[in-house]
């Protein structure tokens with residue numbers, strides 16, 4: 001019940017729909033109980049006593065209560081649905097909002113397919129129970145209690161016979177619940193894994209095809225698919241085992257009822273009408289009791305789903321804002337003081353005692369072998385991650401003093417693989433600043449050397465892009481990303497290997513675009529090519545998370561350190577190429 005208590009904030013505000021639906025349910029159930037009573041009266045008072053003139057009145061009365069039942073059913077059903085749909089609407093929104101604030105650390109370990117299945121299937125599982133499960137449970141209880149009431153009123157001994165089977169049925173239903181709940185958790189988990197497989201496969205289709213791993217992927221999918229099937233079959237086997245037992249107990253009790261009831265009628269201790277009424281009433285008890293399995297099933301699913309939803313809602317937000325965090329414009333002075341970063345506890349340190357100062361407008365180059373910590377430095381400035389030790393300052397204040405939005409609004413990223421959304425080019429350019437006027441979008445595209453190729457497209461700025469920017473070349477995507485960065489007018493700019501994935505001609509165009517964007521902004525350039533770092537005000541050379549060398553290009557090339565080695569390798573290559581060319 002803890003799960004439902006924790007999710008109370010989502011359903012309690014809409015309790016009026018639920019309780020009004022219950023109010024109408026009361027009519028529906030009460031009228032259902034009236035059927036056998038009408039049957040008993042018709043047999044005992046009309047047929048057996050041959051008072052046929054009463055039949056039209058009974059028929060009219062029956063018609064009238066049917067009408068009430070119909071109207072009540074409508075409101076019960078509609079309000080129940082309204083309750084469920086409203087609750088999951090709010091739940092889905094809360095989940096989505098939470099997914100937006102969860103930190104990078106969370107996403108490092110999360111799997112997209114699994115998150116998707118939590119957001120869709122689990123939320124639906126919860127809705128089913130909220131919409132129908134609870135009211136089914138109440139309907140079942142009311143039906144059983146009212147039927148028992150009427151039975152005891154008619155004949156206590158016969159009612160006791162019916163009751164005799166109930167403890168056995170209750171035991172079986174209880175055992176069933178104990179087994180079916182973990183089985184449903186298994187199904188949910190396995191469905192999450194299946195989703196992850198499919199999602200990763202589709203996103204990584206390029207890699208799969210280029211490495212001819214289709215068969216391997218089909219094999220992996222079959223494993224997950226088989227696991228899902230096994231889990232479902234296991235649950236089905238539990239159903240298949242328990243359901244006939246429940247039905248047998250129900251039927252045994254009906255046999256007892258018919259035998260003992262028939263005996264009472266023969267001895268004139270019970271009217272025929274009452275026995276017929278009893279026969280209907282006993283099914284009003286046994287049917288719902290067996291149905292309890294379905295409702296418990298729904299409850300188990302909802303509980304399992306609720307737990308998985310709560311795992312997201314309660315996930316720790318590693319990066320949070322302070323009370324009174326500041327919102328003011330940023331000049332772009334970045335300082336690192338003795339910063340150490342560890343991503344996960346048992347991992348090596350990704351950064352060790354990193355110290356540097358980048359005054360506004362300066363260009364900092366970050367060089368070093370892959371995995372040396374270049375990207376990590378730039379991820380600490382917008383607080384994507386928190387340092388383990390040391391301080392990261394922007395304009396002299398710790399980054400944690402700023403509102404996250406303020407801080408991130410002032411930092412522009414152009415990554416090696418920039419993400420473009422499947423919408424128009426215009427929407428992609430103004431994504432970070434949707435209010436920006438059209439002239440400024442065009443101006444940004446011109447400065448990013450993107451305007452010309454955009455205008456050559458059939459729909460210009462209205463050209464729709466495919467998923468992840470499909471339809472554009474790597475260099476074109478990059479220039480759209482640069483235009484996007486210009487639109488947010490950041491004080492700090494991070495260019496992470498922004499030109500590594502393109503040919504020389506495109507690189508030249510991008511370099512030209514970047515020069516334009518860098519004007520007046522503190523810029524961090526991560527690059528493997530010396531040519532991209534040459535003009536930096538300071539180059540930091542990293543190795544294993546430590547700064548091993550620093551200075552301007554002209555000094556570093558004579559330093560006899562790692563930078564000179566990289567320079568020599570890149571220049572030797574050039575000389576060799578020049579030699580072969582001449």
Ligand SMILES: Nc1ncnc2c1ncn2[C@@H]1O[C@H](COP(=O)(O)OP(=O)(O)OP(=O)(O)O)[C@@H](O)[C@H]1O
Pocket residue numbers: 108343344347350368369370371372373374375376377
């Ligand atoms: N999100 C993460 N979770 C755990 N470890 C990480 C994460 N990101 C980076 N690392 C580790 O931190 C170290 C530094 O990585 P970083 O990406 O900063 O290197 P880099 O110099 O930018 O490399 P590259 O040139 O390949 O981009 C590496 O050992 C890497 O495996």
